[in-house]
Amino acid sequence: MEKLKVEVIEENFRHYICIDSEGEGLRIPLSEDNPNAIKLVFNKLITRLKGGKYELTMGDAGQDLFSQVAKEYVVQLNRELKEVYKDLEHYGLIEGKE
């Protein structure tokens, strides 16, 4: 199964969970409450999932708050990705599959 690398990055005093998807960095903001930004990333994750299963992997996370949050978030997201893949299969939306 394909693995997408995840890391926490800081930019201009703002923290993000950054998912590396085919060279594109999908950013989930940690320092602000921005549901639309999360939805944008989710849309891309679903679209990517239609092409096949994948998993998010996070290297050694630090003990800081954002790293702990990101770690937990990725764990939960991975579980949900698996469920959503099943949903896509159920509705016949996996590309290349009936």
Add this chain to the structure above:
Amino acid sequence: MKIDLHTHTRKAKKGDAKTREVSPDVLCGIVTSTDVKILAITNHNMFDREQYDEICDKLNGEVQVWPGVELDIVERGKRGHMLLIVSPQKVTDFSSALDTLTKGCTPDSFTTDIEGVVGNFDFLGPLYIGHYKKKPDLSEEDLERLVGLTKNKSRVIKEVTNSISAGIFVSHGHPSIYGSDIQDWEKYEDVAKGLPELRFPVESFEHFCLLLEKDQLTINTILDKKKAEILELQPFDDDTKIKLKVYNDINIFFGSKGTGKSCLLSSIARHYSDSGVDARVFQSGSTQLAEQYDLKGKTFSINLETHGVNYCTDEIGALKKAREVDVTSLNNYISYFSAENRSKSANKIFLKDMERVEEEAAKRKFKEYDESTKTLQNFYDFMSKDDVIREVFKQGDLDDMMNKVQSLLQTLGEERWKRFVEWKEGHLLNGAIEKIKLEVSRKTGLPGKPSGTGFREYALNRIKIDAMAGKVLENLANPIPYGIEDIGNLGGEKGILSCKTRVCFQKGDITDSTLSAVAKVKKETQKKFAKAVLKVRDSAYGKDLFEVIADMNEIDGSEDIQSIYELLLFGRTFVAGGREYFPSSGESSMLLLHKELDAEKDVYILDEPEKSLGNDYINDVIVPMINSKAKLGKKVFIATHDANIAVRTLPYNSIYRTHGSEGYSTYVGNPFSDHLVNIGDEADRLDWKKISMKTLEGGESAFGERGKIYGET
């Protein structure tokens, strides 16, 4: 039942074709394959008794064979032919009389005159059938001389060349007939198709002669054999009641305009309709073909499921109501991890931090098992109760199969229960996690760990929208086959006229102006809505999905679209020769009448079916169709001003309506008795033929003109 009073079985004269010579075996084989049931053998100046007897033996009553001869008559130096036909009961006398007359002559050398014929054969009561306008023919004077000499005046008939001539001469009071005068027996089956059809069943030569004499008793006997009933009608606005005897045959109403024929037909239709019989008055020209075939689709509807198309009612309803699902705020995670270590007691409750388990997939799995179990159970119940199954299966085989199904049901039931437990376990566990999390937060004032990112719910919402829009589009792409119904033959190069129905879905790309919406939805609305569904599908994972859905809901008239039925387009056209065709009013009348007569019914009621129709069509198509209905014992009521219909159908019943100084009168009769009798005064009688000529064609002169026209053809 056809009759052929002119056949040759022997090459008697040198000029006769060899193909006239036929053996009894071959003749019997050929004749029995046709509808000919009366055959007269009329060789030139000879009668082959031996052959006649052999033919009679072989046909054994299946076909009546009447003995006869075709004689060469010379009158005033001019030669003509005359058929002489006698009763089979007098064959011996006939044979010897002919032998005596022709003694010392060959068929080629023999001639006689009218006086000789009458002198030698009149005692046999023969039919005299003289060639008339058929070479070599007898003159009018010759035939008048024959009528003057014979005691059997009603048995003098003119032999003409075809049915049209015969019809005209009969109309003018000259008994006429035509026969095959067969030249080549190999062609007899085809020739026989054009021979005269007998309207009444003729039982014998004598019976035929009585009918020729219009013997009332004979006619009444035949009419009485036909199924009839008395109708009590109240056709008009006043209290006038009319009792009419009508036949399971052709009943013609005629008379001048304004004598109440249409009212009579309407009352007959009411009479039968009230008894539950499908009966309505067909009025030519009252409806247009386009209306009859619903070209505008006013009453058109279609069951999409029969074409394997899903209405997508749930999907369209759900798409219209679709709303965005929120995701879990990252602040919830921040809050949780910021406060995580502040409550030691809370940290002992692990359940609050447990991950939610997958519930949706377990639920789906259970539903699949549940559905299969129910279907199998229904099958089991059906097999247990159905009598046909019990009849077809051997009891042992059925028991074996039922045991296997029962075993399968048990296994399936156990698995179904397991799936149910799995689903509910997850459901209860997730409920417990949420509840405890809530309680811990309430007691400690600290936030609980978010159960999920919201990705699953968010994604599932959009996946469902994607799938629903996809399902709608997939069903819209289903082709619905063209419906083509043949209406009738326009004749000539135009050929068959068909009604072509085209039904398709508006998928957003159809701009054909000849199509109209099936449902009460504007075409523009259909087009915009179909395009919007396509856009919804394409935007399922886009940021503007719900703006697209909002736009779809704002389309003017979109509230009327509940299913894809409202996106149906309809077009119906007439087609002939592979192209769109617009039939004329005459063609419309022709086809509508044809359709009416083509329908399987017990009662046909036609009001002036001749309107807008040509004589050829009436003669060649409509009259034979009416006659065939009569043969099948159907009741046919026709009000007409057309002689072809009123006379040439030879109706069992002619009802004449008239209006004079004493008010309205109704006469009944038929062409066989040649009388019309006033139903209110039996002594008041009219001549059927004269009244028919006068009323139907506007006077005898009109008949005469028509005769000349036909005579030239």
